[in-house]
Amino acid sequence: MSEAVPVDDLATKALGKLTERGMSISCAESLTGGLLADAFVRIPGASQTFRGGVVTYTNEMKTAVLSVSSELLRTNTAYDPQVAQQMSTAVRKMFHSDYALSTTGVAGPGPDEGVAPGKGFVSLTTPQGTEVQAIDQPGTRAEIRVAFVRAALELLVSHLG
Secondary structure (H helix, E strand, O other), X not given: OOOOOOHHHHHHHHHHHHHHOOOOEEEEEOOOOOHHHHHHHOOOOHHHOEEEEEEOOOHHHXXXXXXXXXXXXXHHOOOOHHHHHHHHHHHHHHHOOOEEEEEEEOOOOOOEOOEOOOEEEEEEEEOOEEEXXXXXXXXXXXXXXXXXXXXXXXXXXXHHO
16 A cells, blocks of 8 residues: 555545546445545535445444345454445445445454454445455554555555556
């Protein structure tokens, strides 16, 4: 992940590319707790492209709001690539957006369900399919959350070219 590129610059670039193409974006967040949505809405004109987002911090809400498999959550935990994929797929459908991002992982400070802080996944669902990226970014709770937002935005910008 590139620490040199500020999150605002990545969000601006992503929204610009989506706007040029007449496409929209939504997001489903867990450990980032709304920071990804905030990265978009801080940019003037975001309403042309950003449809909205949901924060599903608990497993119960991942299932209730996004229909993430409760069996998957029980057997694999929330820190699983399939969970990230189900989150981004569901939020894309929920908001009728062209693209959707999701974040799930451990913000810390300690491990959760045997998963170390800074480990998790970001997912991008597009009209063509879904790409999930593993993240392993140690740091403070705040640093980890920002790193996941940056990783999600980098994945989107990379896909948009």
